[in-house]
Structures are given as C-alpha cells and as structure tokens.
Amino acid sequence: MTSGNIMPINNELKMPVFHIDDQPVEFHPGEKILSAALRNGEKIPHYCYHPGMSIVATCRMCVVDIVDLGNGRPAPKLQTACSVDAAEGMKIETMNQKVEEGRKLVNEFLLINHPLDCPICDQSGECTLQDYSFEYGSGKSEMDYSKRVYGWRDIGTFVSLERNRCIQCSRCDRFTREITGTNEFGMFNRGHELTVDTYTDRPMTNKFQGNMADICPVGAITEKEFRFKRRVWKLKKIRSICTGCSTGCNITIEHDRNEVFRLKPHENQNVNKWWMCDEGRLTYRIMNERKTRINRPLGRVSQNLQHISWEDAYRAIAERISEMEPTGNEVIALTDTHASNEELFLLKKLLKDGFLSDNVFCPLPKWEQIESEFFINTLITTDKTPNRAGALALKIKGDAENAEVKKIIDGEPKVVIILGNPFETEHEIQQKIKPAQLVVHIGSYHNCWSEIADVVLPGQFYSEKKVTFTNKLQQVQSTDIAVQSLRRSRPEWQIIVELAHALGHKFNFSNVNQVFAAMAEETKAFSGLSFDQIGDQGMKLKQTFKDTGMKLVQAPA
Amino acid sequence: MAEETLVLFKNIRNPKYSKSLEGYKKAGGYQTLKKVFGMKPNEVVQTVKDSGVRGRGGAGFPTGLKWSFMPNGTGKPSYLIANADESEPGTCKDRELMLKDPHLFLEGMLIGCYAVGCHHGYIYIRGEFFPAIKSLNTAVEELYADGLLGPDPLGSGFHLDLTIHSGAGAYICGEESALLDSLEGKRGQPRVKPPFPAISGFNGCPTSVNNVETLACMPFILGDGGVEAFKSFGPENNSGTHLVSLSGHVNKPGVYELRMDVNMKDIIYGIGGGIRNGKKLKGVIPGGSSSSVMTADEVDVLYNFDELANIDTMLGSAAMMVFDEDTDVVQLLHRITRFYAHESCGQCTPCREGTHWSRNILRDFLNGNGSDEKLRRLDRVGGNMLGTTLCALGDAAALPIQSFVKKFPDDFRKYYANK
Numbered sequence: 001m002t003s004g005n006i007m008p009i010n011n012e013l014k015m016p017v018f019h020i021d022d023q024p025v026e027f028h029p030g031e032k033i034l035s036a037a038l039r040n041g042e043k044i045p046h047y048c049y050h051p052g053m054s055i056v057a058t059c060r061m062c063v064v065d066i067v068d069l070g071n072g073r074p075a076p077k078l079q080t081a082c083s084v085d086a087a088e089g090m091k092i093e094t095m096n097q098k099v100e101e102g103r104k105l106v107n108e109f110l111l112i113n114h115p116l117d118c119p120i121c122d123q124s125g126e127c128t129l130q131d132y133s134f135e136y137g138s139g140k141s142e143m144d145y146s147k148r149v150y151g152w153r154d155i156g157t158f159v160s161l162e163r164n165r166c167i168q169c170s171r172c173d174r175f176t177r178e179i180t181g182t183n184e185f186g187m188f189n190r191g192h193e194l195t196v197d198t199y200t201d202r203p204m205t206n207k208f209q210g211n212m213a214d215i216c217p218v219g220a221i222t223e224k225e226f227r228f229k230r231r232v233w234k235l236k237k238i239r240s241i242c243t244g245c246s247t248g249c250n251i252t253i254e255h256d257r258n259e260v261f262r263l264k265p266h267e268n269q270n271v272n273k274w275w276m277c278d279e280g281r282l283t284y285r286i287m288n289e290r291k292t293r294i295n296r297p298l299g300r301v302s303q304n305l306q307h308i309s310w311e312d313a314y315r316a317i318a319e320r321i322s323e324m325e326p327t328g329n330e331v332i333a334l335t336d337t338h339a340s341n342e343e344l345f346l347l348k349k350l351l352k353d354g355f356l357s358d359n360v361f362c363p364l365p366k367w368e369q370i371e372s373e374f375f376i377n378t379l380i381t382t383d384k385t386p387n388r389a390g391a392l393a394l395k396i397k398g399d400a401e402n403a404e405v406k407k408i409i410d411g412e413p414k415v416v417i418i419l420g421n422p423f424e425t426e427h428e429i430q431q432k433i434k435p436a437q438l439v440v441h442i443g444s445y446h447n448c449w450s451e452i453a454d455v456v457l458p459g460q461f462y463s464e465k466k467v468t469f470t471n472k473l474q475q476v477q478s479t480d481i482a483v484q485s486l487r488r489s490r491p492e493w494q495i496i497v498e499l500a501h502a503l504g505h506k507f508n509f510s511n512v513n514q515v516f517a518a519m520a521e522e523t524k525a526f527s528g529l530s531f532d533q534i535g536d537q538g539m540k541l542k543q544t545f546k547d548t549g550m551k552l553v554q555a556p557a
Numbered sequence: 558m559a560e561e562t563l564v565l566f567k568n569i570r571n572p573k574y575s576k577s578l579e580g581y582k583k584a585g586g587y588q589t590l591k592k593v594f595g596m597k598p599n600e601v602v603q604t605v606k607d608s609g610v611r612g613r614g615g616a617g618f619p620t621g622l623k624w625s626f627m628p629n630g631t632g633k634p635s636y637l638i639a640n641a642d643e644s645e646p647g648t649c650k651d652r653e654l655m656l657k658d659p660h661l662f663l664e665g666m667l668i669g670c671y672a673v674g675c676h677h678g679y680i681y682i683r684g685e686f687f688p689a690i691k692s693l694n695t696a697v698e699e700l701y702a703d704g705l706l707g708p709d710p711l712g713s714g715f716h717l718d719l720t721i722h723s724g725a726g727a728y729i730c731g732e733e734s735a736l737l738d739s740l741e742g743k744r745g746q747p748r749v750k751p752p753f754p755a756i757s758g759f760n761g762c763p764t765s766v767n768n769v770e771t772l773a774c775m776p777f778i779l780g781d782g783g784v785e786a787f788k789s790f791g792p793e794n795n796s797g798t799h800l801v802s803l804s805g806h807v808n809k810p811g812v813y814e815l816r817m818d819v820n821m822k823d824i825i826y827g828i829g830g831g832i833r834n835g836k837k838l839k840g841v842i843p844g845g846s847s848s849s850v851m852t853a854d855e856v857d858v859l860y861n862f863d864e865l866a867n868i869d870t871m872l873g874s875a876a877m878m879v880f881d882e883d884t885d886v887v888q889l890l891h892r893i894t895r896f897y898a899h900e901s902c903g904q905c906t907p908c909r910e911g912t913h914w915s916r917n918i919l920r921d922f923l924n925g926n927g928s929d930e931k932l933r934r935l936d937r938v939g940g941n942m943l944g945t946t947l948c949a950l951g952d953a954a955a956l957p958i959q960s961f962v963k964k965f966p967d968d969f970r971k972y973y974a975n976k
Binding site (some may be wrong): 055056057058059060061063077078083085102105106108109110112113142143145167168170186187189190191192193194 | 727729744749751898899900901902903904905906907909910911912913914917934941944945946947
C-alpha cells in the first residue's frame with residue numbers, strides 16, 4: 001500500500017531532511033520515520049502500520065538501526081520506524097546485519113503459529129507475510145511443536161475470517177474503532193492465544209467490511225465475494241473510478257481474461273482516502289453482465305427489433321430526420337447522469353448544432369449526503385449516479401420533480417434521443433415518448449427504452465472506455481479501459497460524433513482527449529482543465545457551484 | 558549484623574499502633590501534609606528531586622524528575638495515579654503498607670497530588686488484594702469524613718478527590734501505560750512511548766504514575782526526616798530505606814525495611830536467618846522474577862540499584878527469592894516462563910510467540926526430551942525477545958531464561974545427559 005500526502009506540502013518552505021542508507025528523505029515536522037520513508041519511495045517492511053490508523057508499533061517488523069539520532073549519538077537498540085519521530089540530520093540504516101537479524105527473528109516468530117497453507121490460501125500472491133518471509137525470512141524453522149488452532153467463524157456478511165492465519169497486527173480491530181466507529185471487532189484472549197473476533201458472537205453488518213480484507217496483511221480476512229475465484233497473480237489491475245454513486249471512489253479494476261473479478265480501493269486523499277464501500281465493490285458484477293447487454297445495433301422493422309449494421313442504423317436515422325425536418329422544439333434528448341462529461345457535452349452540442357435545440361434533460365432528484373465524525377460514512381450517498389455534478393456543470397436541464405421535461409413532452413416531440421436509462425420509473429414519460437416518430441436509444445443494457453426505441457445503438461460500460469466523471473465534490477476524474485467491450489459496441493461519445501456526421505455536421509473528434517479539450521474551451525465549468533492534467537488524483541472544477549438538491553443528514557446511530 | 562531501619566515501617570513495627578486515621582494522627586500523621594500545603598508545588602518537587610528517591614516499582618526512575626516532567630498550563634487536568642498493582646512475582650511490600658498502615662501511603666499520595674497539581678488521584682489496586690482494598694476504602698472514607706479529602710483539606714483550598722480502582726488481575730497492568738489503558742476501561746496493553754504519560758497519560762492528560770512505596774516515602778522526606786536524613790540511608794544515588802520482600806528457602810522470610818547499603822549476604826544469613834535446614838545456597842533471584850538470577854558466588858554485594866546493575870542484574874522491586882542447593886532450576890525457570898507466557902498481553906510479536914515457545918522448550922526438558930540443540934535454541938529464543946518488544950515484558954521474560962541457561966547449564970544437561 002502506498003502512502004499519500006497526508007499533510008499539505010508547502011513547497012516554498014524547505015523541508016527538513018534525514019538519511020536512510022545515505023539517501024536523503026524529506027519529512028514534515030512531527031512525521032514518523034516510516035511514514036516519511038514510504039512517501040519517498042523507500043522500502044521498509046511493516047505489518048501493523050497503516051497510514052490511516054493509529055500507531056501501535058507491535059509487529060516489530062519495521063525495525064531500523066538509527067546510527068545517528070541527529071545529535072551525533074546512536075540509538076541504543078533497534079527502533080521501530082513507525083513510532084519514532086524523524087529528526088533533522090538523523091542517519092538510519094535499514095540493510096545492515098543488525099536490522100536483517102531483527103527482521104528475521106520477527107518473521108520466524110510470526111511463522112510459528114501461521115499455517116503454511118499458501119497453496120490453498122486466497123491471499124497468496126498479495127500476502128505481505130509471504131513476501132517478507134521470502135525476502136527477509138530465514139528459510140528454515142526450528143519450531144517443532146503443534147501450531148495454535150482455532151475454528152472457523154462467520155464474522156460478517158462480506159468477509160470471512162480464518163483465525164489461524166492471523167498475525168495479530170490489530171489493523172482490523174483499529175479499523176472498526178477508528179475508521180468506522182462501529183466497534184464490533186476486537187482482540188480476544190491474550191498472550192499466544194490472542195485472536196480477533198466480533199463482539200457478542202454476531203457477524204458484522206457495517207457497510208465497509210471489504211476494507212478489512214484489504215488491510216489484513218495476511219489471509220485471515222478475505223472477501224467472500226472473491227474467495228477462490230482467481231489466483232491474484234493472474235489479475236491485471238487498471239486504475240479507474242467507482243461509478244456506483246456520486247462519491248467516485250478511486251479504484252483498481254482487477255480482471256483476467258476479460259472478466260472482472262473484483263474492485264479494490266485506490267488511495268486518493270481528496271476523495272476516498274484508502275477506503276470504499278461494499279456496495280461499490282459489488283458493482284463489478286454489472287461489468288460482467290452479458291445477458292442484458294445490447295450487443296449489436298438494432299433497428300425496428302415491422303414492430304420487431306432486428307440486427308442491423310452501424311452504417312444502416314446511421315443511414316436510417318439520417319433519412320428519417322431529413323424526411324421529418326423537425327423544428328428545435330420537436331427534438332429532445334433524455335439522458336441519465338451515468339453518462340460521462342464528454343457524452344453529456346456532445347449530446348448537448350448535437351442538439352444545439354444539429355437542431356438548434358437545447359432540450360437535453362436528465363433526472364435530478366434530491367439526494368442526501370451523510371455527515372459524520374467518521375470520514376468513511378461520508379462515502380455513502382443516496383445519489384447512485386456518478387455524474388450528477390457533471391450534468392449540473394454542463395447545465396443539462398432537469399429538476400427534482402421532472403416538471404420541465406413533462407411539459408416539453410406534452411408538445412409531442414418527433415425525435416427523441418435517449419442516452420442510458422433515464423426516468424426509468426416514470427411511466428408517464430415513457431408512455432408519452434412511445435408515439436414519437438423516431439426514438440433512438442444509446443446504451444449498454446436493454447431496458448424500458450430499448451423496448452420502445454426505433455433504433456438501438458450499443459454503447460460501452462465505464463470499465464470498457466476512457467471517459468471522465470465529475471463527482472459530488474466536483475472533482476473531475478477519469479476511468480480507463482480495463483476490459484474489452486463487445487465487438488460491435490462503441491463508446492457513447494463516439495456514437496454521438498458519428499451520429500452528428502451522419503446528420504451532416506462536422507464533429508472533429510477522433511479521441512476523448514479532443515472532446516475534453518473542446519468541452520474545456522466551450523463551457524465555463526470545465527475551462528482551464530485538460531484531460532492529461534486529470535491524472536491519477538483528479539482535478540477540481542475551477543468554478544465550483546452549490547448543488548441545491550443536496551441535503552445533509554446525520555449518520556444513523 | 559544487619560538490622561531493620563524503621564522509616565516506612567515505624568508504625569507497623571509498633572505493636573500498639575492502630576491503623577485508623579486517629580491512630581495515624583496520634584503518631585504524628587498528616588503533619589507533613591499541613592507543612593506541604595504551606596509550600597509551593599515546585600518547591601515540593603524540588604525537595605523530592607534533592608532527596609534522590611528512586612521509584613520503588615522496579616525501574617528505579619528518580620521520582621522528582623518524573624514529577625518535574627509534568628507540564629504546567631496545558632489547560633488539561635493533571636493526574637497522579639498510584640500503582641498499587643504490585644504484580645511482580647515475589648513482591649509483597651505494597652500490600653503490607655496498604656494493609657497495615659494505609660494512611661502513611663495516603664498522606665504520601667496527597668502530597669504527590671499537591672506537587673503535580675492533581676485534583677483527582679486514582680489508586681489502581683490489584684483486584685486480588687481484597688483485604689488491602691477494604692483497608693484502603695476504610696481509610697479513604699475516614700479522610701472524606703475528616704475533611705482531609707474533598708473541597709478544602711486542612712483549609713488549603715486545594716480540592717482533592719481520590720478514587721480506588723481495582724484491576725482485574727493482569728500482570729501487564731502493572732506497566733504504567735497498560736495501567737492507564739486499563740483505568741480508561743480498555744484492554745490493558747502497553748502504549749507506544751513517546752508520548753510518555755507525563756505528556757499524554759490518563760485520558761490524554763499529563764499523568765504521573767508512582768509506586769505505593771515511593772509515595773509512602775514522601776511524609777518522611779518532606780516532614781520531620783528531611784532530605785539529608787533520607788539520603789544518609791544509602792550510598793550516593795541510592796538514597797532512602799527500601800522494603801525488601803524476602804522469600805524462598807530462608808528461615809525467616811518476610812518484608813523487611815533496610816538501608817540501601819546492606820550486603821546481600823547479611824540479608825540472607827542475618828535478617829533471613831540463613832538457609833533452611835542448614836542447606837547450602839544455590840542462587841538468588843534478586844529483584845522479582847524478571848531480574849537475572851545470581852549464583853551463590855555473586856551474592857557478596859550491596860543490595861541497591863547501582864551495585865546490582867554493575868553485575869548485570871537489577872534491584873527491580875526488591876523482591877529477593879532465595880533457593881537452596883536442592884532446587885531444580887529447570888523447574889523453577891519453567892514456572893517463571895509459564896508465568897510470562899500466561900501474562901504476555903500478546904500485542905508484540907516476539908513476546909507473544911517467544912514466551913510460549915520457550916515454555917514449550919522447557920517443558921521438553923522436564924519431559925526428558927532435552928538436548929544440547931534445545932538448550933542453544935532456548936537461549937536464542939530468549940535472546941530474540943530481549944529489547945525487541947514495546948514494553949519491558951519481553952525483557953522480563955528473556956532475562957531469567959538467558960541468565961539461568963548461562964549460570965546453571967549443568968542443571969539443564971542433567972535432564973538429558975543419561976539418555
């Protein structure tokens with residue numbers, strides 16, 4: 001796990017420096033050696049230390065030899081790097097024999113009771129005990145007694161516990177105390193029988209259990225959802241963001257052979273720190289969904305949807321529109337806020353340039369943001385779409401009661417373009433759209449709109465394309481291509497561009513960067529941003545605004 | 558011939574003494590407190606510093622220095638906590654004080670509270686000390702009834718409350734930061750230091766944790782005895798009398814109050830009345846079970862902090878355990894190691910695994926499965942706990958193992974030589 005910039009960096013102040021193995025390391029005053037070292041890319045092995053939680057200094061793996069405390073004197077014995085404050089002029093050795101022995105003895109002790117069941121352990125491949133044993137361990141054991149054995153227990157709805165593998169780092173214990181505040185997990189017994197368990201023998205119910213599997217350095221706590229599905233070394237990891245709600249947690253999509261197996265949080269101090277919710281983790285299932293996917297363009301021929309080619313689809317749309325010659329008011333587009341910034345921008349541009357219309361609507365229901373003294377609770381919102389803020393920034397029309405869109409529909413539009421799955425519960429809107437002469441649906445999955453559409457164009461899910469979303473903090477973040485989409489599908493932004501071409505408009509965009517650049521140029525909200533700058537950590541909109549649909553609520557006790 | 562020097566045991570050794578508040582006052586009690594209320598707190602701390610009194614709980618840290626670390630003006634309350642958890646095997650001196658002369662200790666506690674500016678002191682007492690808890694409860698009730706505790710003791714205006722909190726019987730809760738965790742209602746586990754309790758202790762406030770006997774010295778130091786008299790009881794840097802818990806194979810075991818310049822031989826053969834049944838001395842554990850063992854040849858030293866540190870052992874809590882030539886040291890070490898394996902809190906890797914592993918190896922010896930290899934391994938496992946843990950329990954478990962193996966190797970070999 002990498003460490004992030006917990007404290008703001010003021011570049012104008014010169015930061016104090018200490019040396020690890022003669023390499024200078026900058027640190028913030030008051031920072032611990034290990035934290036500064038990890039931030040600077042130095043490698044010091046550790047189990048119990050986690051940058052987001054309190055320091056207990058109990059695994060004793062991060063021992064270092066402080067040969068100069070900064071005052072010319074050495075520390076009397078090996079010190080744990082996680083608990084000692086860094087000081088100007090400190091000289092630290094991490095590779096001398098003393099330190100190696102120190103690590104070796106800790107690893108030997110840890111393996112006394114740890115089962116050597118790596119071949120059947122799900123953590124194998126991403127287990128720090130395994131890695132460190134290989135790197136720093138002695139390779140042989142003098143332990144010839146039977147190991148401590150515990151029975152299996154059901155500890156939660158999302159994770160399972162194998163207590164024999166536990167190395168008592170207490171990260172999980174600290175997690176429920178300091179991060180979620182639910183206090184349902186703790187350490188029991190003492191001495192060599194020390195173990196972890198839930199209080200009152202009840203499985204946990206908190207919404208963030210998956211994080212406990214992430215922070216567990218060994219295979220003691222693993223995700224039920226992922227267990228035994230794939231060896232982790234087969235998984236390829238792609239940085240992306242979770243689109244399960246408007247928080248936009250940074251994640252890695254982990255996939256093998258074009259199948260997504262799990263989502264893991266990726267550190268971003270401005271958005272989700274190190275965490276994500278279990279609901280978000282489960283959105284990986286949608287990525288593998290094939291049954292309801294729209295896998296090729298469809299056109300309505302005598303009441304039935306039939307397979308057609310992309311060319312035929314565009315040609316049919318262009319012909320119908322040129323026959324009808326609709327006025328601006330007779331064309332509307334409906335979109336949901338699952339669409340990316342680029343798609344919303346292009347959709348708006350298509351209607352403006354193509355039909356002199358700005359009838360682009362999206363549902364903007366009121367939503368609740370939890371306020372809590374525990375940061376992690378604020379990750380969950382009731383807005384389960386990833387790009388409401390993007391829609392607001394791009395001034396897509398809409399209101400909480402959908403009054404505006406209902407008014408427009410009463411004018412009996414001739415051409416309706418649907419992006420995604422908007423207004424899925426509004427039967428009134430659906431019924432009124434049905435008689436329209438041309439309904440075009442662009443989307444990845446079959447839904448109520450594909451049933452009534454005249455032309456259906458297959459889009460791509462966010463794990464299959466590179467686009468940007470604006471989260472509730474108005475931070476613009478990008479996804480990346482993790483898995484290959486179905487052969488005949490295309491990203492929605494490309495479909496809109498091609499549609500514009502078919503209608504005789506020159507949209508000169510051959511990749512998403514160009515769309516973003518145009519968006520930055522033509523809209524106020526995105527001015528000053530560029531696709532390349534967004535990078536790993538995302539960028540905040542230069543001009544933020546207030547979302548009046550948000551209501552702050554207290555976390556339920 | 559060594560004799561007792563009566564300072565702390567002045568009242569206890571008096572057969573006519575009654576331990577009630579009335580009796581203690583009759584013996585001159587709470588006069589020092591009155592005098593102390595006339596002094597400034599920093600003067601009190603300075604006097605204690607001058608006296609050179611070192612903590613009697615085991616570590617021997619200068620008490621005055623500890624108190625002087627307590628910051629002023631932090632806006633947080635300060636706390637003084639009496640460590641009455643007396644859990645080091647072999648030690649039974651604090652119990653004696655609390656049981657037979659609670660007011661001496663309480664007066665010291667009150668003085669300490671005034672010195673560090675604590676308005677609510679806590680006495681963390683070991684849960685198994687039922688009679689001592691009862692005795693202290695009675696004494697504290699007497700103090701409240703008399704007005705010595707409460708809003709205005711002796712007209713000083715220094716509001717002071719005392720709470721007696723009994724632990725649940727864990728050895729580790731005698732370690733000061735684990736004691737604080739336990740007092741706060743958490744699992745008793747040592748904390749990471751720094752921050753030391755003087756900066757962030759009980760509930761994150763400045764806290765001083767002091768041993769019962771240390772506090773009981775205060776009425777003498779600040780009262781009629783004075784700094785110079787206190788210093789005169791021992792050599793430089795080892796001032797005062799101390800309570801020695803003498804146990805084991807001596808004819809007269811018990812708690813004795815001794816100067817710091819008494820030879821260990823005199824303690825064993827003089828005060829202790831020699832080895833029982835006329836046997837020969839084999840060794841001594843000088844300062845509670847966690848100190849390195851001494852052989853019979855080594856006991857010709859002064860029994861104080863510095864002299865024992867010079868020969869690589871320690872005074873600790875001054876619990877001297879004597880064993881004779883018939884003693885099976887392997888069984889003795891097994892018993893000690895079993896204790897530490899049971900009492901390790903388990904948070905640090907080396908102590909959690911090491912104490913249990915070494916206990917298993919020792920059990921092998923007792924079962925006749927010892928070997929040279931296992932003896933070497935025992936020494937190595939012990940050494941791997943030494944200085945590698947968060948608190949001193951790892952050291953406490955390691956020191957006996959290493960010293961027993963080093964000093965009595967033949968006893969271990971006997972277990973497997975004839976096979």
